[in-house]
Amino acid sequence: MKVYLSRRYHFSASHRLHSDAYTPEQNRAAYGKCNNPHGHGHNYVVRITVSGPVDPVTGMVCNLAELDGFVRRVICERFDHKNLNQDSAFEKLVPTTENLCREIHRVVKSGFAHVMLEDVRVDETSNNSFEYSERERHLISVCK
Numbered sequence: 001m002k003v004y005l006s007r008r009y010h011f012s013a014s015h016r017l018h019s020d021a022y023t024p025e026q027n028r029a030a031y032g033k034c035n036n037p038h039g040h041g042h043n044y045v046v047r048i049t050v051s052g053p054v055d056p057v058t059g060m061v062c063n064l065a066e067l068d069g070f071v072r073r074v075i076c077e078r079f080d081h082k083n084l085n086q087d088s089a090f091e092k093l094v095p096t097t098e099n100l101c102r103e104i105h106r107v108v109k110s111g112f113a114h115v116m117l118e119d120v121r122v123d124e125t126s127n128n129s130f131e132y133s134e135r136e137r138h139l140i141s142v143c144k
């Protein structure tokens with residue numbers, strides 16, 4: 001029997017949605033005001049869900065302090081108060097929250113491997129959230 005553990009983290013970052021494969025007109029059509037050359041910011045909320053058996057000694061799925069330390073170091077410190085377009089992950093990828101969600105999933109899955117990473121959800125605004133689920137192996141745009 002496994003138990004799911006979810007934990008929320010926050011960071012603020014800016015981005016500009018722009019694809020080099022598109023003309024300026026196509027970019028404006030695809031991204032609207034998010035293509036503004038000066039960019040804009042979001043207060044992102046990341047929810048990480050892991051799962052596993054409950055350790056009979058600790059009574060826990062995983063050590064929350066370890067998870068917090070890891071996520072704050074590799075995700076929050078990396079992205080907080082940064083321009084996502086300048087991050088190495090987005091040299092060739094548009095820094096949409098879809099792609100941000102996938103990058104966070106990749107980093108947490110590879111670096112915090114002793115528990116099962118179930119899914120990563122990123123809230124971009126109160127109306128938009130994105131989820132990358134290992135269980136369903138696809139990206140879900142909850143509301144865009």
Ligand code: NI
Pocket residue numbers: 015034040041042
């Ligand atoms: Ni945006």
